[in-house]
Amino acid sequence: xxxxxxxxxxxxxxxxxxxxxxxxxxxxxxxxxxxxxxxxxxxxxxxxxxxxxxxxxxxxxxxxxxxxxxxxxxxxxxxxxxxxxxxxxxxxxxxxxxxxxxxxxxxxxxxxxxxxxxxxxxxxxxxxxxxxxxxxxxxxxxxxxxxxxxxxxxxxxxxxx
Numbered sequence: 091x092x093x094x095x096x097x098x099x100x101x102x103x104x105x106x107x108x109x110x111x112x113x114x115x116x117x118x119x120x121x122x123x124x125x126x127x128x129x130x131x132x133x134x135x136x137x138x139x140x141x142x143x144x145x146x147x148x149x150x151x152x153x154x155x156x157x158x159x160x161x162x163x164x165x166x167x168x169x170x171x172x173x174x175x176x177x178x179x180x181x182x183x184x185x186x187x188x189x190x191x192x193x194x195x196x197x198x199x200x201x202x203x204x205x206x207x208x209x210x211x212x213x214x215x216x217x218x219x220x221x222x223x224x225x226x227x228x229x230x231x232x233x234x235x236x237x238x239x240x241x242x243x244x245x246x247x248x249x250x251x
Contacts, residue, residue: 093167096177097178098144098180099182101132101160103188103192110203114202116129124198124215154192154193158189161184163183163232164224164235165234166237167236168238182221210222221237233251234250
Protein backbone atom coordinates (compact mmCIF):
# COMPACT_ATOMS: atom_id res chain seq x y z
CA UNK A 91 0.00 0.00 0.00
CA UNK A 92 1.44 3.44 -0.88
CA UNK A 93 2.44 5.74 1.95
CA UNK A 94 0.43 8.98 1.69
CA UNK A 95 1.23 10.95 4.84
CA UNK A 96 0.33 14.47 5.88
CA UNK A 97 3.51 16.49 5.23
CA UNK A 98 4.50 18.85 8.02
CA UNK A 99 7.30 20.92 9.49
CA UNK A 100 8.53 21.15 13.06
CA UNK A 101 10.98 23.86 14.06
CA UNK A 102 13.10 24.58 17.11
CA UNK A 103 14.14 28.24 17.35
CA UNK A 104 17.37 28.77 19.31
CA UNK A 105 18.02 31.90 21.35
CA UNK A 106 20.99 34.03 20.21
CA UNK A 107 23.14 32.52 23.01
CA UNK A 108 22.07 28.99 21.87
CA UNK A 109 21.14 28.11 25.49
CA UNK A 110 17.35 28.25 25.12
CA UNK A 111 14.74 27.06 22.64
CA UNK A 112 11.35 28.57 21.87
CA UNK A 113 8.57 26.07 22.57
CA UNK A 114 4.83 26.29 22.62
CA UNK A 115 2.92 25.05 25.64
CA UNK A 116 -0.26 23.82 23.97
CA UNK A 117 -2.69 25.01 26.63
CA UNK A 118 -5.28 27.11 24.77
CA UNK A 119 -7.79 24.69 23.18
CA UNK A 120 -9.50 21.89 25.14
CA UNK A 121 -9.99 19.86 21.92
CA UNK A 122 -6.28 20.04 20.99
CA UNK A 123 -4.69 16.64 20.25
CA UNK A 124 -1.50 18.08 21.84
CA UNK A 125 -3.23 19.61 24.91
CA UNK A 126 -0.81 20.49 27.75
CA UNK A 127 2.23 19.25 25.84
CA UNK A 128 5.27 21.35 24.95
CA UNK A 129 6.26 21.26 21.32
CA UNK A 130 8.27 22.98 18.64
CA UNK A 131 6.54 25.27 16.17
CA UNK A 132 5.21 24.12 12.85
CA UNK A 133 2.35 22.58 10.97
CA UNK A 134 1.15 21.25 7.66
CA UNK A 135 2.91 22.18 4.45
CA UNK A 136 0.54 23.85 2.02
CA UNK A 137 0.02 22.55 -1.51
CA UNK A 138 1.89 25.41 -3.20
CA UNK A 139 4.97 25.62 -0.96
CA UNK A 140 8.19 23.70 -0.38
CA UNK A 141 9.09 22.53 3.13
CA UNK A 142 11.49 25.44 3.75
CA UNK A 143 8.82 27.97 2.80
CA UNK A 144 6.31 26.08 4.95
CA UNK A 145 8.65 26.20 7.94
CA UNK A 146 9.30 29.93 7.51
CA UNK A 147 5.56 30.61 7.23
CA UNK A 148 4.69 28.54 10.30
CA UNK A 149 7.39 30.19 12.44
CA UNK A 150 6.21 33.64 11.34
CA UNK A 151 2.52 32.84 11.93
CA UNK A 152 3.00 31.12 15.28
CA UNK A 153 5.75 33.28 16.82
CA UNK A 154 6.08 36.50 14.80
CA UNK A 155 9.75 35.70 14.11
CA UNK A 156 11.40 35.87 10.68
CA UNK A 157 13.81 32.97 10.06
CA UNK A 158 17.23 33.97 8.76
CA UNK A 159 19.21 30.74 9.20
CA UNK A 160 17.52 27.33 9.19
CA UNK A 161 19.12 23.90 9.23
CA UNK A 162 17.28 20.73 8.25
CA UNK A 163 18.13 18.41 11.14
CA UNK A 164 16.13 15.45 9.90
CA UNK A 165 12.90 13.80 8.86
CA UNK A 166 10.57 11.57 10.79
CA UNK A 167 7.84 9.30 9.50
CA UNK A 168 5.06 8.99 12.11
CA UNK A 169 2.68 6.24 10.91
CA UNK A 170 -0.54 6.35 12.92
CA UNK A 171 0.32 9.55 14.81
CA UNK A 172 -2.71 11.67 13.92
CA UNK A 173 -5.76 12.14 16.10
CA UNK A 174 -7.62 9.63 13.91
CA UNK A 175 -4.59 7.45 13.14
CA UNK A 176 -3.36 9.47 10.16
CA UNK A 177 0.24 9.08 9.01
CA UNK A 178 2.52 12.14 9.24
CA UNK A 179 5.89 12.90 7.66
CA UNK A 180 7.77 15.68 9.43
CA UNK A 181 10.72 17.80 8.31
CA UNK A 182 12.56 18.83 11.47
CA UNK A 183 14.43 22.16 11.46
CA UNK A 184 16.63 24.06 13.85
CA UNK A 185 16.41 27.82 13.44
CA UNK A 186 19.79 29.27 14.37
CA UNK A 187 19.11 32.92 13.58
CA UNK A 188 15.98 35.04 13.40
CA UNK A 189 14.74 38.62 13.41
CA UNK A 190 12.03 40.01 15.68
CA UNK A 191 10.52 39.47 19.10
CA UNK A 192 8.48 36.35 19.79
CA UNK A 193 4.81 36.59 20.66
CA UNK A 194 3.94 35.70 24.26
CA UNK A 195 1.12 33.45 23.07
CA UNK A 196 -0.88 32.45 20.03
CA UNK A 197 -4.17 30.66 19.42
CA UNK A 198 -2.61 27.30 20.39
CA UNK A 199 -0.97 28.35 23.66
CA UNK A 200 1.84 30.08 25.48
CA UNK A 201 5.26 30.57 23.87
CA UNK A 202 8.18 30.07 26.26
CA UNK A 203 11.97 30.28 25.97
CA UNK A 204 13.16 27.12 27.78
CA UNK A 205 16.73 26.17 28.65
CA UNK A 206 17.65 23.28 26.37
CA UNK A 207 18.91 21.25 29.35
CA UNK A 208 15.43 21.55 30.96
CA UNK A 209 13.46 20.37 27.91
CA UNK A 210 13.45 16.66 28.93
CA UNK A 211 11.69 17.62 32.21
CA UNK A 212 8.68 19.03 30.33
CA UNK A 213 5.44 17.33 29.36
CA UNK A 214 6.44 16.19 25.84
CA UNK A 215 5.25 13.53 23.45
CA UNK A 216 7.20 10.45 24.53
CA UNK A 217 8.72 10.21 21.05
CA UNK A 218 10.12 13.75 21.26
CA UNK A 219 12.51 12.54 23.96
CA UNK A 220 13.99 10.17 21.37
CA UNK A 221 14.70 12.62 18.55
CA UNK A 222 15.27 15.96 20.31
CA UNK A 223 18.89 15.14 21.24
CA UNK A 224 19.53 14.73 17.49
CA UNK A 225 18.08 18.19 16.80
CA UNK A 226 20.48 19.87 19.23
CA UNK A 227 23.65 17.76 18.80
CA UNK A 228 26.75 18.82 16.88
CA UNK A 229 26.63 16.07 14.25
CA UNK A 230 26.14 17.88 10.92
CA UNK A 231 24.45 14.88 9.28
CA UNK A 232 20.64 14.93 9.15
CA UNK A 233 18.81 12.01 10.73
CA UNK A 234 15.94 10.12 9.11
CA UNK A 235 13.67 8.17 11.42
CA UNK A 236 10.52 6.12 11.67
CA UNK A 237 8.37 6.31 14.80
CA UNK A 238 5.12 4.34 14.53
CA UNK A 239 2.27 5.28 16.86
CA UNK A 240 -0.71 3.20 17.90
CA UNK A 241 -3.58 4.46 20.06
CA UNK A 242 -1.68 7.65 20.85
CA UNK A 243 1.47 5.83 22.02
CA UNK A 244 4.86 5.46 20.40
CA UNK A 245 5.53 1.81 19.50
CA UNK A 246 9.17 2.05 18.38
CA UNK A 247 11.92 4.34 17.11
CA UNK A 248 14.68 3.80 14.64
CA UNK A 249 16.80 6.23 12.68
CA UNK A 250 19.82 6.45 10.46
CA UNK A 251 22.26 9.19 9.51
